[in-house]
Amino acid sequence: MAYNHDVIERKWQHYWKTHKTFKADIDTTKPKYYALDMFPYPSGQGLHVGHPEGYTATDAISRMRRMQGFNVLHPMGWDAFGLPAEQYALKTGHNPKDFTAQNIKVFKHQIQSLGFSYDWDREINTTDPKFYKWTQWIFEQLYKKGLAYEDKIMVNWAPDFMGGTVVANEEVVDGKTERGGYPVYRVPMRQWVLRITKYADRLIDDLDDVDWPESIKEQQRNWIGRSEGASIFFDVDRHPDAKIEVFTTRPDTLYGATYMVLAPEHDLVNQITTPAQKTEVEAYQEEVSRRSDLERTDLNKDKSGVFTGAYGINPVNGKKIPIWIGDYVLASYGTGAIMAVPAHDERDWDFATKFGLEIIPVIEGGDVTTAAFTEDGPHINSDIVNGMDKKTAIHTMIDWLEEHHAGDKKVNYRLRDWIFSRQRYWGEPIPVIHWEDGESTLVPEDELPLRLPASKQLEPSGTGESPLANIDDWVNVVDENGRKGKRETNTMPQWAGSSWYWLRYMDPHNDDAIASSEALNYWSPVDLYIGGAEHAVLHLLYARFWHKFLYDIGVVPTKEPFQKLVNQGMILGANHEKMSKSKGNVVNPDDIVSQYGADTLRLYEMFMGPLEDSVPWDEKGLHGSNKWIQRLWRLMIDDNNHLRDRVTTYNDGKLTKVYNQTVKKVTEDFSRLHFNTGISQLMVFVNEAYKVDDLPVEYMEGFVKMISPIMPHMAEELWSQFNESETIAYQKWPTYDPAQLVEDEVEIVVQINGKVKSHLKVAKDAAKDDLEKLALADEHVQKNLTDQTVRKVIVIPNKIVNIVAK
């Protein structure tokens, strides 16, 4: 009978569930393997075909590792705080908690229908107070170490978004919110901030120790943006008490500094501006402050600025240079002030050209009247560094500056501290109380978790604060001395829970610690982490930051959380475009499961191309995967659902070679996550098996084991026919006999001038001389060599003979 996926998949999913087949416990006699998926946000849309691609890959590795004797931790959970639930609640009057619970139910059901070998006893949920108790606990440790602080800072304020909210820099794209596309303005506001910049160097340097895609490492390095240079101090003419510190990566060009620019928000601007320039400067400051980020970005092609009337003094030559303000200098980077070297910096060149400022070349080469010259070359017009190249000149100049107390070596980062508060209800409450006397205290650890108050009806506060601000009996507190206080109404961003969740899976029910040190020591680190490339910087940077902090306070045993990281590619629509509702090319995994079964979907997604690549969905290819599943079922199973008689203990040796090749290739390819090529070898084996009369039981058992990581339901059903054990999940992974792969005869290629002319079967390891003779004697070769003289013969034993002739 034909394979009935419906019945068989349900049967084995039920078996795994009732037998807790994939329950993981610490077992120090076995090596551990931790395979992790990026846990999903349970959206109302349900699962997308993109989700199961990564999930199937980690599942296949988990299943293979179990069979190879590893103790495997393979968990799943829910990143369930998030904006959509809050928006839904505000819109409909429902509670985000119930809405989220419903979504999780749908997601879980869908995920379970795909037969993943998760240990569901370890399921976690970031919105569960038992989980966020520890998110809050980590926040308190950060606070105690001075890594969490409050600050009135310029934030990205999106007034039209959710009754007004603040979003992180990372969530702003082209001056608009990433979600919703609402305009964003820069305004000062009190925020919680995490001092991630303190870890900047380690976040860059430790990338060298992990097995991650180079592109992700590069993106993180760029995001952190370490740049090495110097701080230089400029005196201000007629202001003996003022000093301007600038950051530059090119201290060697100091003699070419012909003016300075301060950010319009710079503290010294008001102090040094001359009365004559005051009106103009203030008008410019006012204009700039009203610009949104969008406008600033859009207008940046054309540089703007105003002269302050003041002059700085170049420390190296005492020259007076004008001080301008301009918004191409950012207040938030470096010191908010620069020395401008228009001859050798494009931005400065544009500005100088527009405002007619002096341009002095200090490096030979190029023509500074037409463009800035940014290449290396011997220095000129530069007394102490004349003739030197860039590198030498930088060193020399820094030495000079340090000797004369006019500057020093300095490293700067693009990375800013992490704005950690959101004006939302549906997030982890920040466990802080602000007292009427001005003191702020943490909620004591033994009172955690600080729970979100249940609320029937969420309403925007209308003030830009979180909806929590309206819930009086939660916000207002009184201590034992009658002192009144208010709870912090900001909540944590969605990144909080995902910054440590992989640790909780190791010991998910522990009420005394984020996880026991026994569990942390045994399971750490994550051996394989698979997820989408969209988390290249944010999630993965925050997670590494928290992990390093927990390492520093002795909680976790490793410096890095994720040893190996892989980004699965996107599954595109059949038209090669990104799947989206509006394009009508979305494929729903539920439909595939009901039509073809989970094994077909899993097989297809692993076979369609390399895991890391984006590949278009192809209905025909999916159908082909199902055809192959049916084909291999028919190979072994007869019309009465029994093993065919061809499956026998008799081994005529016809499949020996291809079987051993298959074990080798499948084991190696799967280990490297090259599922598409491993599967193609399984197909080769089936094609060969169709050509022979007898199918040795030994090989067929090994074959069924090899398909089990990809097609676990069918594998279990076939395995049950052998009556060896109840489940295949912990059967020993097959091994191959290298002796069976050695040939005594090999086919070598004969080329003339690099073109293949003939093939020869020769004894393995035949001597070079013999190969040369054989090749030259070959009929085809002879024919092709008429009228030609052999100049040279290259012989690579067991591979090739190349005859060079003219």
Place this chain on the structure above:
RNA sequence: GCCGCUGUGGCGGAAUUGGCAGACGCGCUGGACUCAAAAUCCAGUUCUCGCAAGGGAGUGUGGGUUCGACCCCCACCGGCGGCACCA
């Protein structure tokens, strides 16, 4: 503009170390089975000339290194992703 990745049949892709380009699958063509169709099984399928034997071309383009290049080097073109006044 800068950084990273990438380019192979009609399509998805393979080629682990510089050594037979196109494994495997889809599609297509033919055959077997069938009254017929579907399904299945078998064979063929880079392009091109040729009845065939056999020949020629061929891994984005142009050059180079090499006995030999999808693979290494240089320049260019296209696609994808990231960053984008970060001094």
